[in-house]
Amino acid sequence: MRLYISAITAVSRAVGVLAGIMLLSAVLSVSHMVFVRYALGWSTVWQTEYTAYAIVAATFLGAPWVLTVKGHVNVDILQMAAARRLRAAMQILSALLSLFFVALLAYAGWLHFEEAWSGGWTSDTVWAVPLWMPLLPMPVGTVLLALQYVAEIMRLLLDGGEPVAEHSVLFADTTDEARP
Template identity: 30%
Template sequence: MDKLARAFYKFLMFLACLSMVSALLAITLNIATRLVDGWSIAGLDGYAGYSIAAALFLALPSAFMHGSHIRVTLLLQNVGPRVKAVLEYWSLGLGVLVSSYLAWFSCRLVWMSHSYHDVAPTGDATPMWIPQLTMALGTVGFAMAFCHALINRLRGQPFFAESSDELTRIE
């Protein structure tokens, strides 16, 4: 199960990378079309924004796994092992609750946007559930990563990557 979860985080990171490349392409195309007098492609700004937001949300699980999120290690370094364990359990438990709520809210937002046929107010009228789907996928992965970290902590197994090589290593 651990390998499957980590493969899912890597897949989400791959999608985040594709999102960043698509944001770059959308912005470059937008600049190029503005240089041509009187020609423009409607909605490219919106697609660039959707791509950047997708990259942010899709990268959440991998960033968490590699310790890239803000953590208060100053406190953890200056307390005893017993207090440190309590604080880690407390923070992981709270993280599971908050990230699960965020995932539930994101999935509900996608469902509501789809149900009400919500579209972007831009000229291209993109159905909003499509870009919101990446947010839901990323937050579900984030909640899964918090649960994964808590379960590994309870089992006494490491969750957080020890080096940057783990992201590229294929197991």
């Protein structure tokens, strides 16, 4: 179990780095667009569309990493008042419900991706991007998020929950050595 947790967490971190690179590329794309439009007076073709696709892709691909650092929104007022066992049960229930939602989102994302792929859909712009490309990060990111939720559930079962205070740390060390 610990091997699975470590492996999925490592994949989530690697894909999180990729998401960060995509956000950086979106910033560079916007900078290029501003320079080309206003300094050179040329028109732009691909920058706006690429930026939107890169930001959405980064959002989906970065979600598993955000889960590893406990960065997702969490209302924990009841958890703070609960005993450790009840807190662990609430965290597991929350993770299971989130896993169910993410699995449904992954399935819907896959259906949409497959429809765009088989239908040969392209964007209605001059750039005419095949739409399967910007749609692919949704099923990939949500499947990775689902796998990370499974790892989090396993970790909660092994460790018996965690103190609520750890949720507020954005860059918490999630290695097994850091666990009490």
